[in-house]
Amino acid sequence: MSKLYERIREARRLTGLTQEVLAGELGVTRSAVAQWEMADGTAPSVENLIGLAQRSGLHFEYLATGRGERVLGPPASTIAEPPADYQPLSEQQRLLLDRFEALAPRQRSALLELLNDSRQRRR
Secondary structure (H helix, E strand, O other): OOOHHHHHHHHHHHHOOOHHHHHHHHOOOHHHHHHHOOOOOOOOOHHHHHHHHHHHOEOHHHHHHOOOOOEOOOOOOOOOOOOOOOOOOOHHHHHHHHHHHHOOHHHHHHHHHHHHHHHHHHO
C-alpha cells in the first residue's frame, strides 16, 4: 500500500497541475502542497483532501487511506462548481455584513436579539 504523500503526489500529477497552481485552487500555499508530498511532511486537512480527490478523479477513500477503488472518474476541470442558485451579495448586504462583523460579540448578540424581538412583534 502506498503512503499518503505518494497518493497526494499521484493525484496532483493526474491533474497535470504544478504544486503552485494546485495550491491556488485549494486556497493554500505552494509550500503546503510541497509538505504534503514529502515523506516526513505534514498531512492536508480533510477539506483539502476532498478538493484534491474531486480535482484528480480519485476516490476520496483511496486518496485518504490507500484502500478501496483508486479511480472514480476523469479529473475535474475545477475543484468545485458554484451552486446553481448562488447569487452574489448586493452592495447593501455586503455593507450590512461588514458592519455586523465589526461589532463586538456582545453587540452582535444584542442586535440579533433586537431583530428577533421586532420580528415577533410584527406577527
